[in-house]
Amino acid sequence: xxxxxxxxxxxxxxxxxxxxxxxxxxxxxxxxxxxxxxxxxxxxxxxxxxxxxxxxxxxxxxxxxxxxxxxxxxxxxxxxxxxxxxxxxxxxxxxxxxxxxxxxxxxxxxxxxxxxxxxxxxxxxxxxxxxxxxxxxxxxxxxxxxxxxxxxxxxxxxxxxxxxxxxxxxxxxxxxxxxxxxxxxxxxxxxxxxxxxxxxxxxxxxxxxxxxxxxxxxxxxxxxxxxxxxxxxxxxxxxxxxxxxxxxxxxxxxxxxxxxxxxxxxxxxxxxxxxxxxxxxxxxxxxxxxxxxxxxxxxxxxxxxxxxxxxxxxxxxxx
Ligand code: PEP
Ligand code: MN
Numbered sequence: 001x002x003x004x005x006x007x008x009x010x011x012x013x014x015x016x017x018x019x020x021x022x023x024x025x026x027x028x029x030x031x032x033x034x035x036x037x038x039x040x041x042x043x044x045x046x047x048x049x050x051x052x053x054x055x056x057x058x059x060x061x062x063x064x065x066x067x068x069x070x071x072x073x074x075x076x077x078x079x080x081x082x083x084x085x086x087x088x089x090x091x092x093x094x095x096x097x098x099x100x101x102x103x104x105x106x107x108x109x110x111x112x113x114x115x116x117x118x119x120x121x122x123x124x125x126x127x128x129x130x131x132x133x134x135x136x137x138x139x140x141x142x143x144x145x146x147x148x149x150x151x152x153x154x155x156x157x158x159x160x161x162x163x164x165x166x167x168x169x170x171x172x173x174x175x176x177x178x179x180x181x182x183x184x185x186x187x188x189x190x191x192x193x194x195x196x197x198x199x200x201x202x203x204x205x206x207x208x209x210x211x212x213x214x215x216x217x218x219x220x221x222x223x224x225x226x227x228x229x230x231x232x233x234x235x236x237x238x239x240x241x242x243x244x245x246x247x248x249x250x251x252x253x254x255x256x257x258x259x260x261x262x263x264x265x266x267x268x269x270x271x272x273x274x275x276x277x278x279x280x281x282x283x284x285x286x287x288x289x290x291x292x293x294x295x296x297x298x299x300x301x302x303x304x305x306x307x308x309x310x311x312x313x314x315x316x317x318x319x
Contacts, residue, residue: 001038001039001040001042001047001063001064001065001066001069002036002037002038002063002064002065003017003036003037003038003039003054003060003062003063003064004035004036004060004061004062004063004064005035005036005037005059005060005061006059006060006061008058008059009035009059009060009061010059012059013057013058013059013060014032014037016057017037017054017057017060018030018032020050020053020054020057021037021039021050024042024046024047024049024050024053025039025041025042025046025050027041028040028041028042029041042069044069044070044072047065047069050063051063067209067210067213067253070210070213070214070217071210071213071214071216071217072217073216073217073220073221074213074214074216074217074220074227074254074256075213075253075254076255077216077220077227077254077255077256078255079255079256079257079285080225080226081198081226081228081257082198082226083119083155083174083175083198083226084118084119084257084286086257086285088319089318089319090280090284090285090286090287090318090319091118091119091257091259091285091286091287092116092117092118092119092286092287092289092311092314092315092319093117093118093119093120093121093157093200093259093286093287093288093289094112094115094117094119094120094121094287094288094289094290094291094311095108095109095112095117095120095121095122095123095157095290095291095292096108096121096123096290096291096292096298096305097121097123097126097290097298097299097300097301097302097305098123098124098126098134098136098137098298098299098300098301099122099123099124099136099137099141099144099145100137100298100299102143102144102147104292104293104294104297105141105144105145105148106144106147106148106151107293108291108292108293108308109148109151109152109154110151110152111293111308112152112154112291112308112311113152113153113154114308114312115291115308115309115311115312115315116312116315116316116319117154117291117311117315118154118155118286119154119155119156119157119174119175120145120148120149120152120154120155120156120157121157121288121289121290122145122148122149122156122157122158122173123136123158123159123177124136124137124138124139124141124142124145124158124159125138125158125159125160125161125162125165126159126300127159127161127179127181127182128300133300134299134300139165139168142168142172145158145172145173146172155174155175156172156173156174156175157173157174157175157177157200157288158172158173158175158176158177159176159177159178159179160176160177160178160182160188160192161179161182161188162188163187163188163191166191166192166195169195169197170195170197173197174197174198175197175198175199175200175228176192176195176197176198176199176200177199177200177201177202177230177288178192178199178200178201178202178215178219179202180202180203180204180205180232180264181204183201183202183203183204183207183211183212183215184204184207184211184215186215186218189201189215189218189219189222190218190222191222192219192222192224193218193219193220193221193222193223193224194222194223195223195224196223196224196225197224198224198225198226198227198228199219199224199226199227199228200227200228200229200230200259200288201215201216201219201227201228201229201230202230202231202232202261203229203230203231203232203243203246205234205235205240206234206240209246209249209250209253212229212246212250213250213253213254216229216254216256227256228256228257228258228259228286229250229254229256229257229258229259230258230259230260230261230288231243231246231247231250231258231259231260231261231279231284232260232261232262232264232265232288233261233264233265233266233275234265235265236264236265237265237266237267238265238266238267238271239265240265241265241266241271241275242260242261242262242265242266242275242278242279244278244279244282247260247279247282247283247284248282248283251283257285257286258283258284258285259284259285259286259287259288260275260276260279260280260284260286260287260288261287261288261289262274262275262276262278262279262287262289263275263289263290263301263304263305263306264290264301264304266304267304268303268304269295269303269304269305269306269307269310271304272289272290272304272306273306273310273314276289276314276318277314277318280318289306289311289314290304290305290306291305291306291307291308291310291311292305292307292308293307293308294307295307
């Protein structure tokens, strides 16, 4: 932790700070420098209370923590999964944006298995900008995704949009997806963490690495053992495509698996394929891809949904 001293910091400021550090962090090391103080060996819970107290002292400019200090769990968690074998190449989670009819979803599931997918998108709940837009078929689709899992043997990834869905999803799906809109839904993160389920968490539009990892920290602090980070760009359409620097930064600062969703920020299916290739080249361990037999008939997001054939070609090329 670095405490920046302001221009008007004097010996009184330093003495008050020394007392405060002693109160909050007994046994910690504090190194007083010309314009800052470095404190090491403290707990993040205590730091949360210390920061406002320190910043309220006259002469203190601001308090800065490193990622490792703010997100100790996210930064130290290992790349583990009881679902995916990362030693066998890139992981492909694929499926329609939303589950629609049983006939279409099961045909897609079989074709995706054939294409080499490692897991199925099994989206029952769709967070939509418009309340008039299709909201997903909800738990009416539970039997459909269950059948898809039985037939293909593939694990399921299902977005959770509300804490009330979690209990039922625990026995139904294999990985909970927290979507870009909900990366900051902290009560949802706590409850998803408490479920003990593996969670794939997307980065919200324009969220920083710090904010993304703090959301992962919520999941881990509340009980999640397997977190997958998923970078998806900052918008819809091509304005802010998949952020390759963000993938690299996540890989550099954590050991968590880093995936990418190349579809939602892409202008169309061919741009999504390019983004998928770029994300893997940047080091992503896997992809979450919207793919189906006939994207033109998709109820949602057909525009950037890949055909099963193009997904099969991508998997063949990149697995
Ligand atoms: C999705 O993956 O279905 C989705 C809603 O994407 P995002 O959260 O990235 O918008
Ligand atoms: Mn979608």
